[in-house]
């Protein structure tokens with residue numbers, strides 16, 4: 001079981017170190033190899049995703065990823081900015097299926113912006129297509145407008161596009177995930193306006209015929225953004241395109257109030273996957289031992305389950321995380337009166353202890 | 356002052372009738388003329404935006420719009436569905452600037468999903484570009500993929516695009532609106548991924564030079580979706596493109612918990628505007644006298660202010676709405692224990708009384 005460890009920037013190093021600590025405590029045999037990615041790689045090699053890092057990622061069964069990005073790279077050309085590393089990894093490895101659970105832990109209900117009764121017990125799974133859509137669609141760029149309201153003016157453009165096989169494969173992933181849960185799938189699109197969305201909706205409806213035991217509901221993206229606020233627990237599994245998924249998965253994550261707890265998995269068709277916390281690189285608190293490592297530790301659990309065929313070990317980690325929460329241990333982002341404030345390493349140690 | 360009255364479908368008729376009642380009670384001279392739009396127009400004329408309706412709208416100083424749409428039209432070809440009427444009106448009249456206030460009324464704080472301290476006093480203004488972006492960008496359609504991951508496969512595509520003058524004019528509208536409020540403007544984009552967004556950001560930054568007294572902040576759309584949940588009151592004026600604005604304005608509206616209260620205005624460069632409630636046609640409660648007419652009545656107030664140069668009359672309506680809320684009158688959507696439940700017409704009558 002070969003794992004590429006890519007800590008990245010900001011708090012990435014600290015949180016990945018704790019996840020590695022937890023992996024090493026499982027008593028399993030892993031081959032771990034680290035490499036630079038993001039701003040750290042740009043500084044060392046002039047590119048956020050150097051060839052050597054990409055090679056390591058390709059050869060690994062799974063990638064444990066921290067976070068990338070820092071304001072200090074804002075002025076770089078887009079192709080050199082840290083985020084390109086994550087986009088490049090997704091595309092190069094074909095990681096088309098992004099799993100973003102939004103779970104509200106019993107002990108952290110109070111951290112949410114929402115009233116407790118609306119959020120307690122929340123457990124939804126957003127499945128975001130991750131290698132298509134307007135994120136990667138060609139053509140894109142700047143040019144002189146040939147038509148539109150201001151012909152001749154300078155304009156910028158991007159292409160949203162989805163082909164049938166791209167939609168089919170994410171649809172199968174989503175229906176299968178729904179089958180393992182409550183058998184309710186919500187597909188989010190903007191079919192009343194977009195051709196791509198209408199096609200998405202048509203293909204989802206077709207594939208649904210193969211999953212008659214799953215209930216499929218279509219919802220417009222604007223309405224989904226509203227319903228998530230109004231009654232998040234009405235959702236179970238949600239599937240959507242790359243762009244809408246970016247927005248809705250972050251909205252759903254923030255509803256829980258504790259994004260420091262939320263892992264994610266990005267898979268291709270051969271069980272290879274990239275695992276990263278849902279939160280960012282938080283350069284403002286980097287190096288201070290304040291970051292919450294639990295989202296990364298839970299991402300390592302997802303890695304064991306989805307890419308490394310170690311569901312029992314995954315379950316042990318998840319149970320250990322539940323245990324440290326029950327013990328009242330809290331990093332600053334989830335701290336509340338009456339609980340015990342701990343730092344990044346202490347939290348990692350406590351999870352190891354609880355194993 | 357010529358007003359085109361387009362009630363539309365579902366609850367549209369009932370709520371527009373109350374707004375007309377209020378307009379008529381102001382003691383001003385209006386020329387009101389009604390026409391069919393949406394599903395109602397499709398049934399009568401075979402098209403959701405008949406030529407006669409469009410002509411009336413063009414000739415009017417302002418359009419008072421109810422709502423369009425009903426599930427029974429879901430199977431129609433997209434070009435004939437009710438929503439096309441609203442898209443057609445926006446495009447034909449060049450209504451590029453959409454004002455979507457998200458206001459939480461003091462008496463309705465409890466209706467929100469959010470904890471009271473996070474939402475009480477919320478008063479933000481989302482300015483959404485309304486005639487460009489992927490909503491109208493050509494080319495769009497279905498074809499065989501020439502490249503991408505599955506060359507030769509069937510695909511659907513849309514074009515996101517913004518030209519410099521389109522961005523400039525909405526930027527001016529937004530900076531001017533911010534100047535009249537707290538002088539804080541947040542521009543939302545996805546410049547880390549999209550060419551169109553990078554251009555949007557560049558042009559916003561350029562135009563900012565003409566408004567040095569306004570503070571400009573750029574925010575990625577996924578982060579904006581999160582921050583709206585986490586701390587909505589940190590925003591004041593938000594400006595964004597058509598697609599992101601569709602999602603964020605609805606999210607922000609639902610944060611208040613009382614979308615039955617939220618008006619909207621869509622303006623072109625010559626003060627002509629379309630005014631409609633932020634909510635939809637709610638066919639499930641249509642004709643039952645249950646709908647909340649206040650969003651439409653407040654839209655009429657916006658109409659008086661922005662298109663008809665009657666700010667005093669607008670203020671009178673807004674004060675009257677505040678008064679009926681203070682009296683404890685509530686339609687079912689905003690009813691809570693201890694308040695008085697009223698129907699659509701009673702609510703309209705109460706506003707007239709309060710004038």
Ligand SMILES: CC(C)[C@H](C(=O)O)[C@@H](O)C(=O)O
Pocket residue numbers: 083086087246547548577
């Ligand atoms: C960093 C950025 C390119 C990325 C995205 O938009 O996909 C991030 O927001 C995410 O959701 O993983």
Ligand SMILES: CC(C)[C@H](C(=O)O)[C@@H](O)C(=O)O
Pocket residue numbers: 192193222438441442601
């Ligand atoms: C009905 C639909 C086409 C429309 C839009 O997407 O603009 C609506 O959602 C809105 O926001 O006014």
